[in-house]
Amino acid sequence: MKLVITGGTGFIGHSLCQALEQDGHELVVLTRMARSSTSPRLRFVVWQPGASGPWEREVDGADGIINLAGESVVARRWTKRQKQRIMDSRVGTTKALVEAIRRASQKPSVLISASAVGYYGPKRDEVLSEDAKPGADFLAWVCQQWEAAAQTATALGVRVVCLRIGLVLARDGGALARMVPPFQWFMGGSLGSGRQWVSWVHRDDLVSLIQWALQNPRASGALNATAPNPVTMKEFAGALGRVLHRPAFMPVPAFALRLMLGDMAEMLLTGQRVVPDVALRLGFAFKHPRLPEALNACCASST
Numbered sequence: 523m524k525l526v527i528t529g530g531t532g533f534i535g536h537s538l539c540q541a542l543e544q545d546g547h548e549l550v551v552l553t554r555m556a557r558s559s560t561s562p563r564l565r566f567v568v569w570q571p572g573a574s575g576p577w578e579r580e581v582d583g584a585d586g587i588i589n590l591a592g593e594s595v596v597a598r599r600w601t602k603r604q605k606q607r608i609m610d611s612r613v614g615t616t617k618a619l620v621e622a623i624r625r626a627s628q629k630p631s632v633l634i635s636a637s638a639v640g641y642y643g644p645k646r647d648e649v650l651s652e653d654a655k656p657g658a659d660f661l662a663w664v665c666q667q668w669e670a671a672a673q674t675a676t677a678l679g680v681r682v683v684c685l686r687i688g689l690v691l692a693r694d695g696g697a698l699a700r701m702v703p704p705f706q707w708f709m710g711g712s713l714g715s716g717r718q719w720v721s722w723v724h725r726d727d728l729v730s731l732i733q734w735a736l737q738n739p740r741a742s743g744a745l746n747a748t749a750p751n752p753v754t755m756k757e758f759a760g761a762l763g764r765v766l767h768r769p770a771f772m773p774v775p776a777f778a779l780r781l782m783l784g785d786m787a788e789m790l791l792t793g794q795r796v797v798p799d800v801a802l803r804l805g806f807a808f809k810h811p812r813l814p815e816a817l818n819a820c821c822a823s824s825t
Contacts, residue, residue, distance in 0.1 A: 523736070524548045526580050528615060529590030529636070531557070533695040534687075538588070538729045539564060545733065550580045552591075571618035581619070582626035586736055589635040589672070591615045595661070596697070599784050609664050612636075616671035623675055632681045634735055635672035639688045639721045639748060641665035644792030647719070651799035652686070652744040661789060669744070681742050683735045688721035688748035688796060690728055693820045701762065702821065704772075710763055711772035716756030718793035721748040724810035724819065734806050746798040751812050755793065758813065765817045 525542060529535040530551035539549055549564045551557075557566040569577035571591075581587065593611035598604050616635055623629055642650045643657010656662050669684045676682050690696050704710045723731075728747055735741040753761070763770035776791050798806075810816035 523585035524550070524583065525586045525588060525736075526550045526552065526584045526630075527588045527590065528552045528619070529592065530588075532590065533692070534690060534725065534728060535590045537692070537725055538590070538732055541729050541733060550584070552577055552580070571615040578622045578625065581622040581630065583628045584630045586630050586632040586634065587619055587623070588732065588736075589616055589619055589633065592636065595789065600660070605660060609667065612664060612668040613671050616668060617674075620671065620675045620678075623678055623680060629678055629680060632683065632736060633672060633675050634683045634685065634732060635668070637665045637669050637672075637684045637686045637744075639686050639746070639794045639796045640789070641669070641686050641744075642794045642796065644718075644788075645794055647795060650746075650794055650796045652746055659788070681739065683741050684744050685728075685732070685735075685747040686744060686796070687728065688723050688746075688752075688794075690725050691722055691816055691820050692725035696725075698817075698820060702766065705763055705766045705768040705770070708768060709772050710759060710766075710768055710770050711774065712755045712759040712770065713774050714755065714776040714791040716754060716759065716773060718755050718791060719752050719795040720755055720758045721746075721752040721794050721796035722758070722813065722816070723747055723749045724816040726819075727808050727810055730809065731801060731806060734801075738804060740804055741800070743800075745800050746796050747801075748796045748798050749808055749811055749813070749816065750798055750802060752795050752797070753813050761813050761817055762821075765814070765821050 525547050530539050543563050551566050552569040553566050556568055567577050593607045640661030641656050642654055643659050643662040656666050672682050672684055691698050731747055759770040
């Protein structure tokens with residue numbers, strides 16, 4: 523398959539591209555900066571979402587599109603300007619891809635577009651499958667607009683999958699890379715009350731889920747990209763401490779997070795208890811379904 527990928531150089535995208543190359547796919551990674559590739563199966567093409575260019579020709583004739591682009595939600599404090607950047611980097615990028623699909627004479631058969639479990643908003647202990655109602659906070663609104671932009675491609679005859687991604691675990695990046703050092707310094711602990719739910723997924727399982735969704739015509743619409751066993755923040759911190767052979771006794775109080783992070787703190791202090799009903803029902807098998815083994819796979823070699 524010829525696959526066009528946005529966000530292909532990021533924390534998730536880089537691993538995904540490696541896996542797809544090994545599967546023999548031809549990859550075109552859309553990037554804002556010129557890059558070179560040593561692989562005969564991978565090319566980098568410069569693009570600016572919303573601006574016409576040679577990148578649009580790559581969409582025409584592609585078998586599938588994988589859209590992982592988006593401004594990090596944890597990189598900067600959530601000012602009004604940063605919130606707009608978060609929204610535009612997701613919704614604007616997705617709209618540009620769908621417009622390129624609309625113009626293509628040979629349209630891709632599938633669009634896999636990232637979303638997030640933030641779609642559901644804070645729901646306390648409620649178990650959330652794909653048919654649960656959306657939330658009403660900032661991240662929920664972003665995710666709703668993001669998914670709506672992707673779903674417009676269905677009118678063009680494209681199968682659309684919206685991946686509602688949880689906390690992605692891998693030792694070399696993402697949230698886990700930031701959480702490990704305090705534990706190693708004997709300063710680890712949960713955030714806030716510790717009672718909020720953490721819906722997580724090992725990066726290898728997320729990559730496998732994307733590969734599976736590409737090939738599975740029954741996968742369409744919302745797809746929770748989380749492991750089947752969410753945990754509370756207190757359980758997460760305890761499991762990480764045990765894997766690293768460190769205590770987890772220094773929780774960060776909610777007021778301190780709010781002082782440091784502003785609105786962003788609410789993302790960490792509230793959570794969602796998300797389960798991957800659709801993936802399980804359609805037969806996807808998780809390699810790391812439980813947190814202790816997933817953390818062990820991520821961290822054991824670095825302890």
